[in-house]
Amino acid sequence: MSRKTKRIAEILKGYDKLTYYSVPEAIDLVLKNASAKFNETIELHIYLGIDPRKSDQNVRGTVVLPHGTGKDVKIIAFVKADKEKEALEAGAEIAGAEDLIAKVKDGFTGFDICVATPDMMGMLGKGLGKVLGPKMPNPKAGTVTKEIGKTVKELKLGKVQYRGDKQGTLHSAIGKKEFGAQKLAENLAVLLDAVIKAKPATAKGTYLKSVTLTSTMGPSVRIDPLKVPAFLQNK
Secondary structure (H helix, E strand, C coil), X not given: CHHHHHHHHHHHCCCCCCCEECHHHHHHHHHHHCCCCCCCEEEEEEEECCCCCCHHHCCEEEEECCCCCCCCCCEEEECCHHHHHHHHHHCXXXXXXXXXXXXXXXXXXXXXXXXXXXXXXXXXXXXXXXXXXXXXXXXXXXXXXXXXXXXXXXXXXXXEEEXXXXXXXXXXXXXXXXHHHHHHHHHHHHHHHHHHHCCCCXXXXXXXXXXXXXXXXXXXXXXXXXXXXXXXXXX
């Protein structure tokens, strides 16, 4: 623990954690501060000016990051027999119907994302609603689809889901340290653009209340929300 404290203390000497930076400056600082002995994940956190208690102010969607997230996501597909081959050839780890539902009920957790065809949702709702929780396939997240092969391929290539939580904060990985500043900036631009376009019509006042970047083991760096539009215009 002492080594971690010394490392963070040394990092904090290099920048003012209360300062608001431009997006490129923030990316450079986060990369500089990602000094752990592994390839740290770079994460985006946005506090949105929404009322998460109101259903018409939920911010949720999917977007394909041009360089992916650097993580090999494990996908399971709830499909009937005629779609199993399509799902598996696209990259799903497991595909099935009643058998897969039973496997997950029995405690199987070796997956990151679930996808399903529309005709499986009745079965899933009855059998796995409480078990899957936020991983439950959802049409708004693009994980309930008739194009199961296409969806699995996109998720494998870097399609990410973004969603405001109960506090109105959105969290998403945008890549790995090894990506470098250019690729991270391109991923970040795509995600920020999608989130801004997803602003609910009923949301009033400031939408991007705070925007921060961080790495797995590094401190957060504040981005000036007012400088986000200029960053996007240059991308």
